[in-house]
Amino acid sequence: MSFDDRKDAFEKKFAHEEKLDFAVEARCSKLFGLWVAEQIGLEGDNAKTYAMSVVEANLEEPGFDDILRKVKADLEAKNIEISDHMLHTQLDAVLEEAKKQIKVEGA
Numbered sequence: 001m002s003f004d005d006r007k008d009a010f011e012k013k014f015a016h017e018e019k020l021d022f023a024v025e026a027r028c029s030k031l032f033g034l035w036v037a038e039q040i041g042l043e044g045d046n047a048k049t050y051a052m053s054v055v056e057a058n059l060e061e062p063g064f065d066d067i068l069r070k071v072k073a074d075l076e077a078k079n080i081e082i083s084d085h086m087l088h089t090q091l092d093a094v095l096e097e098a099k100k101q102i103k104v105e106g107a
Contacts, residue, residue, distance in 0.1 A: 025058065027102055028064075028091070028095045028098035033051030033067075033071075040074065040078045040080060054070060067091075
């Protein structure tokens with residue numbers, strides 16, 4: 001294998017991993033948004049719309065701080081108290097679920 005072949009293979013692998021990471025993060029945001037929607041009493045299309053707003057909020061900066069800020073503000077607006085610890089715990093849980101779902105879909 002030549003240097004150029006190795007370089008091309010590495011670039012393809014990197015691009016594939018980036019695509020998977022993006023898919024996992026988007027799925028995680030959606031699942032988290034659906035969970036929050038349930039907490040604030042949204043159902044059906046309203047819950048789906050809310051979840052998509054969480055996905056969009058996640059595009060503001062790397063990581064999940066942007067969606068945590070959004071959902072905390074939304075929960076506060078509805079006078080619903082959920083601790084930061086519970087939000088992080090739920091976010092971790094849906095992140096693992098998102099990884100599983102994307103892995104199964106990619107298989």
